Amino acid sequence: MPPIIRVEEIDKYTGQDVTVQGWVYNRTDKGKLVFLLVRDGSGFVQCVAFKGDLPEAVFDQLTRLPQESSVIISGPVREDKRAPGIPGGYEVGVREIKIVQFAGDNYPMALKEQGVDFALDNRHLWIRMPSQWAILRIRATVIAAIREWFEQNGFINMDTPILTPAAVEGTTTLFETEYFDEGKAYLSQSGQLYNEADIMAFGKVYCFGPTFRAEKSKTRRHLTEFWMVEPEIAFCDLDQLMEIEEQFVTHIVKRVLRERMPELKSIGRDLSKLEKIQAPFPRISYDEAAKIILEIYDKETDPEKKELLKFEWGMDFGAPHETELTNLYEKPVFVYGYPTKVKAFYMEPWPDRPEVCKSVDLLAPEGYGEIIGGSERMSSYDLLLQRIHEHKLPEEAYRWYLDLRKYGSVPHSGFGMGVERTVSWICGNEHIREAIAFPRTIKRVYP
Template identity: 50%
Template sequence: MPALERAPQAGHNGGLGPGAPVTSQPFTEVRFLADQVGETVRLRGWVRNARTSKTRFIELRDGSGFVQCVVGAAEADPESYELAGKLTQEAAITLTGLVQQHPKTGQPELLVKSLELIGGSQDFPITPKEHGTEFLMENRHLWLRSRRQWAILRIRHTLVKGIRDFFDSDGFTLLDAPILTPSACEGTSTLFGTEYFHEGMAFLSQSGQLYQEPGIAAFGKTYCFGPTFRAEKSKTRRHLTEFWMVEPEVAFAHLDDVMVLGERMTKFLLQRVLEGRQEELKILERDQAPLETALNTTFDRMTYTEAVDKLKTLGSDIQWGEDFGNDDETILMNATDRPLWVHRFPKVFKAFYMEPDPQDARLALGADLLAPEGYGEVIGGGERASSLQYLLDQIEHHQLNRADYEWYLDVRKYGSVPHAGFGMGLERAVAWICRLPHVRETIPYPRMMGTLRP
């Protein structure tokens, strides 16, 4: 175990690094038990499951992991043995016992000496039987306690930390973008609006990208990472109305640079998950071979025109000039075993700020990264327009209010340079890596059409 991740020792009340106790009580976390075989420890947590026979078996969850606790009449005191036979699902308890290895699995387990009830639990609504999606969503605050949700959200945590580590180590500066904005970034039809004092309407941010572009003139490479909002009336398995997105922006960068950066970041995150979340992947029964393929191979690239031709051979009725639908992305990505960059899209369905392709004025220098196994887009980005006049023409063409974008246009007035960036939707990345059928399980409290509570 790394020196900074040692288990807290009994009676140790100090320490500031990882693994140090967060209270004055000398409790051990389940994640450290493998290194404490043969020692007597104290645990605390919640009863995930309890089986009663001559010997009682308790599956304990403490947030850091799961462990089987064995309560035998010979080893436990009489009061603890009796209490173990009455425990219900999700009761909160503390236990003292000897850490030993399970004779068959080799996993640590606790031979209990004493047991104390901290908080009782009656009629916990989510039982081991199968429940419907609507019921589970209504009880999302309790559903989080399941092994499956624990595993998914731990992987999400690893991606969040990995994203920050990747950009921090690569010389990027975190530049927080506002949540309340005066204008649209990705189109006016998907805005959530609210009255903002005497200023008129304000909108929940669709993207922090417009605010990263001024930042690169100060810092060179920036990123923001936070919640974004899209009022899309869509009920597909890929859509949330509130989701998290990381958005890097780089000065003096072009379309190819975006694809290289996105591939590097994706592989960095895959490596973090494969190295650090084996237990969680096993709980999810995730086949790791596709993730290893993505990690160890070069991502494919294909122009939009080539992708349309490919889709037609696979049975899609898409026509050139149409945006990909979810079905098109699924068809395309079921036909490959690695991520795919699709680039140079018709600018008619790309954002107003995209740089046009100098070789074909119909196209924008944009790129989407599609995940394999049918998952589709996880990254979207491209090169930004650096010409002031082109942006003015685009604002007029898209019937946007120029006054809302004057601050953005200033970037092109004072030392405009080629620049590029992308946005990665965290929840879509989690869905792919965990191989989930729907994004609703990728965020603690999902917001979708018809879902505002809890």
């Protein structure tokens, strides 16, 4: 048997005999020819069976081969610009074929229009389809690029606990569970506070894992389980943080463009938009962003849209506001210096302007909105204690966190990036649930 290859590398085997192991995604019969579109996990390739090349019984079986049948095919690789597939442009002549399983009838995800709920009920099969397969391949590359960048820049991976004693703020959005004799424990929403302890030991760290949000009020477009990467850096102020963020995002997009071009093309992504993603990114203050929103609000004539754009200084931005802001730029845009009231208690206040804090959100272009939220953390013990009291948080629970300000406190900053949001933006896909293999929403825990 010729060597088994991966379809994504097929261009290296032009003129050679190879073996492809995979599944039949589509079949077209043309008399003496049968065209099989075969997917092997790494790509989709057209395999052409010619009646004269194969025993009659075998060819006859091919003309009846259903979608999803598993096959092992051997034959020569030919370059052919017209050949469909991902990456496409090559085909395999079928000289030998072993049918591992003749797939069953009535494949639920057969090639026809399906409703979203139906597709989600069959998510275990849906992920085989090119669009979903491409998005999840891109997700894997995004994650690889995330780890790669941290590794190249001196960050240490720290795994923070998923079972945690208390929330950063409030417990209404937390999944809770009984925890033996200790009362309740909650599923983590962020590893940040632990990372702040970690950096005082390791300098630069990141944690990467699933986080959980039990927000009943949110629509089913939100995930209850999503993946977040959270770096934290000692001796880092807000300016330096923004620089890290733009380098980080540029690196991720660059690697996806380098390695996942066929996938991006297969889902019809406008590549020129991604090619513009190069550090530095524009930075605007919350004050200016508020001014821009108010100007847009004044000009809006459609009463429905106007209602959605309602805004005053001091509010957090909603999705419609973020969309308007990101439409002004081609790159992701930083909005920094949010009102202290809409941000978490641990953020460093702006010098001489206590009503705003050293926080920064990165909004992805084309209306995608926030993909990163970050801030410089409060480094003063007294101020942090005061904030904990103001927010009526139990001082006892934060004793260890306060300790970090007592023993060698330094300016430090960090951010959290939502993986699914980032993948959705890079793929140009509006449905966040398609950016993870098995999405969890308030209405779905199956499959």
